[in-house]
Amino acid sequence: MNNIVKKAYFAHSKLTYGSKEEHLCKIKISKLFQLFCPNEHIAKKNPQASHNLYNKAIDDCKRIVFIPYKGFIGKGVYSNVAYALSKKYPVYVYDSINDMLIKVISVCINDSTDWSIKYATYKTDNIEIL
Numbered sequence: 001m002n003n004i005v006k007k008a009y010f011a012h013s014k015l016t017y018g019s020k021e022e023h024l025c026k027i028k029i030s031k032l033f034q035l036f037c038p039n040e041h042i043a044k045k046n047p048q049a050s051h052n053l054y055n056k057a058i059d060d061c062k063r064i065v066f067i068p069y070k071g072f073i074g075k076g077v078y079s080n081v082a083y084a085l086s087k088k089y090p091v092y093v094y095d096s097i098n099d100m101l102i103k104v105i106s107v108c109i110n111d112s113t114d115w116s117i118k119y120a121t122y123k124t125d126n127i128e129i130l
Helices: 020-029 038-043 051-061 075-086
Strands: 007-012 034-036 064-067 091-095 100-109 120-129
Touching (some): 007 020, 007 038, 007 051, 020 064, 034 051, 075 091
Antiparallel strands (some): 091 100, 100 120
16 A cells, blocks of 8 residues: 655635635645645745745645636746646646646746736646546
8 A cells, every 4th residue: 555645735826825715625635635835834934935945845745736716827826837837747726616636738828917816827638637
């Protein structure tokens, strides 16, 4: 039996930090992965943390799970996902309506002036679903 715990970096909008949505998603996703939540481990301790700290955490986890906000991702989540994809780490979006993880294959800037909500979109591979 394999007892290796798979870790995942949990990327999500700052607009969801501490929310019921964040809490429920963490419960669901934690059934599959040990989550690293940057808002709990990096942002609280060092609000001015550089991208290097976030990238180091992504390198440690070797995968990302994210939740979109209003169907989009903000600049921070975009940066996390783009970095992970560049490293060929698996990236998944959590679909809370259908309670499943879907593999993400790319991200694309949608509105570079809206850093919080509609900054970017993502494309999924509906073949690989967890």
